[in-house]
Amino acid sequence: MPRPLVATIDLAAMRHNLDVARRHAPTSKAWAVVKANAYGHGLDRGMRAFSSADGLALIEVEGAVRLRDAGWRKPILLLEGFFEPADLPVVDQYQLQVAVHCNEQIDMIERTSFRSPLHVHLKMNSGMNRLGFTPSVFRQAWERLRANRHVGSITLMTHFANADDAGNPGMPLDRQVQRFLDASEGLAGDRSLANSAATLIHPQLAADWIRPGIMLYGGTPGGGSSEAYGLRAVMTLTSEIIGVQCVRPGDSVGYGSRFVADREMTIGIVACGYADGYPRHAPNGTPVIVDGHRTVIAGRVSMDMISVDLTAIPSARVGSKVTLWGDGLPIDEVANAAGTIGYELMCALAPRVRVEDR
Numbered sequence: 001m002p003r004p005l006v007a008t009i010d011l012a013a014m015r016h017n018l019d020v021a022r023r024h025a026p027t028s029k030a031w032a033v034v035k036a037n038a039y040g041h042g043l044d045r046g047m048r049a050f051s052s053a054d055g056l057a058l059i060e061v062e063g064a065v066r067l068r069d070a071g072w073r074k075p076i077l078l079l080e081g082f083f084e085p086a087d088l089p090v091v092d093q094y095q096l097q098v099a100v101h102c103n104e105q106i107d108m109i110e111r112t113s114f115r116s117p118l119h120v121h122l123k124m125n126s127g128m129n130r131l132g133f134t135p136s137v138f139r140q141a142w143e144r145l146r147a148n149r150h151v152g153s154i155t156l157m158t159h160f161a162n163a164d165d166a167g168n169p170g171m172p173l174d175r176q177v178q179r180f181l182d183a184s185e186g187l188a189g190d191r192s193l194a195n196s197a198a199t200l201i202h203p204q205l206a207a208d209w210i211r212p213g214i215m216l217y218g219g220t221p222g223g224g225s226s227e228a229y230g231l232r233a234v235m236t237l238t239s240e241i242i243g244v245q246c247v248r249p250g251d252s253v254g255y256g257s258r259f260v261a262d263r264e265m266t267i268g269i270v271a272c273g274y275a276d277g278y279p280r281h282a283p284n285g286t287p288v289i290v291d292g293h294r295t296v297i298a299g300r301v302s303m304d305m306i307s308v309d310l311t312a313i314p315s316a317r318v319g320s321k322v323t324l325w326g327d328g329l330p331i332d333e334v335a336n337a338a339g340t341i342g343y344e345l346m347c348a349l350a351p352r353v354r355v356e357d358r
């Protein structure tokens, strides 16, 4: 008998969420971001569900090769570009588009002979200070690439630090936008700026290409309400109660005795733990659904088990269905309670969890 823990992936919801992105940016083309194994949902599922996207964008070169081998014929973009010279023949053979964010990458391109035109996404560091050319040297990088006979097109690209929190004084969104506009003025090429947050909240930034990721999987960038944006949950993680304990006032539950009962209580043990990707730091009070009723975690998450309060759910017993996140319990709500973000929960789903299509 397999463990009762299953992640169910709703491909129709993925398609629906891509449509939501398109409705926010009706004149833009859309990269569906499928890095990190399609945010934990499976690269092959990403390819199937996002077949109407204009292209797929990811980080992993080997993932891009897998997509081509599986039959994806439309554009593929490597969001961090390539990492070493040996990647470039692969880029050429599989016709991958590449982000270029540093001079070392341009050096590598200049030392390579390509058979097909190389489509480059020149990345500007407009204020996030992660990857990219600063505005003062962006034009030089563009000119260097344009002078290379192998370069077929140059898309101008940047990434926002705070599209979900535009007024953040650390780097207000407007300042990043202005830097991008100033430094790219007059340069030929498509523009690509918007992640999910920018697509949903600032549709005026959609430009030529959008690059939604988290929203396609039913998560919201700032942890807000996915329902309010019309997004549907994609991954639902379910399990079952595999044990029940009746505890008395003063009894503690689990490692470190983090939860202590203040009355007679019923505690259910759920087959799911941190080795499955459930966050170990989820505190007492993190929501779960048992038998259709919302309740909470009581006690420290262990490797293979979680303990939950069943006191107010008399119908609950061994075999009762438990939803850890997904349908009826937004992943962002669980993430918030655990002090993290939905992205991390999706991506951390462990290989031992059975994954099924809905």
Ligand SMILES: Cc1ncc(COP(=O)(O)O)c(C=O)c1O
Pocket (backbone or CB within 6 Å): 033, 079, 159, 194, 195, 196, 197, 211, 212, 213, 214, 215, 221
């Ligand atoms: C360059 C780039 N574009 C787009 C995305 C998609 O972002 P999100 O998942 O917030 O939509 C990411 C993700 O981090 C990224 O790094």
